[in-house]
Amino acid sequence: MKALIIGDSQSRGIGRVLAKVLRRRGWQVTEAGRSGHSTAQTLKKARKLQNRGTYTRVYVFSGGNNPREGQGNQAAQLVSLFPAGSVAWIGPPPATKIGNLHTARKAFGKKVTHADYWRTSGFAAKRESINAALKQAVSSIAAWHDVRDLFPDGVPPQTDGIHVRGKSAQRIASHLATDPFSGHGGDSGFVWAVVGVGAILAWRNRKTS
Numbered sequence: 001m002k003a004l005i006i007g008d009s010q011s012r013g014i015g016r017v018l019a020k021v022l023r024r025r026g027w028q029v030t031e032a033g034r035s036g037h038s039t040a041q042t043l044k045k046a047r048k049l050q051n052r053g054t055y056t057r058v059y060v061f062s063g064g065n066n067p068r069e070g071q072g073n074q075a076a077q078l079v080s081l082f083p084a085g086s087v088a089w090i091g092p093p094p095a096t097k098i099g100n101l102h103t104a105r106k107a108f109g110k111k112v113t114h115a116d117y118w119r120t121s122g123f124a125a126k127r128e129s130i131n132a133a134l135k136q137a138v139s140s141i142a143a144w145h146d147v148r149d150l151f152p153d154g155v156p157p158q159t160d161g162i163h164v165r166g167k168s169a170q171r172i173a174s175h176l177a178t179d180p181f182s183g184h185g186g187d188s189g190f191v192w193a194v195v196g197v198g199a200i201l202a203w204r205n206r207k208t209s
Contacts, residue, residue: 003029003059004055005018005032006031008035008063009064010061011060012035015059015061017172021177027057036065037062039066039071039074040074043078043081046082057086057088058082059088060088063130064162066130072138073137079142085181088142088181089134091134091135091147092130093147093148097157098118103159104159107160112161118162131146143181
C-alpha cells in the first residue's frame with residue numbers, strides 16, 4: 001500500500017504526523033510537500049513525480065497560499081493526475097488566535113502585532129473565502145476534508161495562528177489515516193447534480209402542463 005502526501009506547509013506539519021501514523025499501519029509513504037507552495041505550484045511538482053498511478057492514497061494539503069478564490073482549474077488538473085478515487089484533499093485550516101507571538105513573528109515578521117492579528121487583518125476571512133472556493137472546485141471530484149468539521153467548538157489557537165500542530169494535528173491525522181474516502185468525494189457532487197437536474201425538469205413540466 002502506497003500513499004503520497006503533497007502540498008504546502010500543512011503537508012509538512014499535519015502531513016508529517018499523518019505519515020508516521022500511516023507507516024505504523026504498514027503503508028509506504030512518500031512525502032513531497034513544500035512550504036509556501038500554492039495549488040498551481042503543487043500541480044507542477046506533482047507532474048514531475050514518477051509512478052503516479054501506483055498510489056492508493058494521495059493526500060493533498062493545499063489552498064492556504066492561493067490567491068483569493070483562485071486556482072480551481074489547477075486543482076482539477078492535479079486531481080486528474082492520479083488514479084480515480086485516490087485523492088483526499090485537505091482544505092486550508094482556519095487562521096486562529098495566535099498562541100505564541102514570538103513564534104508567529106519569527107515565522108511571519110514584525111507585522112504580527114497581537115494574538116488576534118490574523119482575524120483583524122482580514123487574513124482569516126481570506127482563508128475562509130479560499131476554503132469555500134476550493135471546496136466548490138474539488139468536492140465533486142475528490143474526497144474533500146475540512147478540518148473545521150473535526151472541531152465543533154472551533155479549531156483551538158495554534159502557536160503561530162496558521163500552522164496546525166500538537167494535539168490538533170494528531171486529531172486530524174488520525175481521522176485522515178482511518179478512511180479518507182468514507183462519506184466523501186465525487187459521489188456527493190454527482191448526487192446533487194442529479195437532484196438539481198431533476199428539480200429543473202419537474203419545474204419545466206409543471207410550467208408546460
